[in-house]
Amino acid sequence: MSSHKCHARKCNVSTPSRMFMCRKHWFMLPRNMRDKIWDLYVPGQEIRRDPSPEYVEHARECVRYIAELEAA
Numbered sequence: 001m002s003s004h005k006c007h008a009r010k011c012n013v014s015t016p017s018r019m020f021m022c023r024k025h026w027f028m029l030p031r032n033m034r035d036k037i038w039d040l041y042v043p044g045q046e047i048r049r050d051p052s053p054e055y056v057e058h059a060r061e062c063v064r065y066i067a068e069l070e071a072a
Contacts, residue, residue: 004046007059008066017046020059025066033062 003014006022013022020026020037029037040055051059 002047007063009063009070018043020062021066028066028069029062033058033065037062 002017004017005011006013006015006025008021008025011022011025013024015022020041021029026034036058037055040052040058042052042055045051045055
């Protein structure tokens with residue numbers, strides 16, 4: 001199983017490639033944002049490197065959301 005770093009800014013925690021964020025940051029997101037990530041996720045997109053534009057945009061919103069929480 002391949003891995004990558006959590007997508008939250010300044011987080012260096014390794015996570016499985018199919019996971020968007022580390023556990024800590026994932027559960028900082030509201031449930032509706034987590035659900036939407038899973039709704040937009042297509043299995044294998046992390047291997048093919050072809051997430052949909054909608055997934056990418058929502059992922060950016062999630063990263064911004066976490067950055068704002070951590071800046072407060």
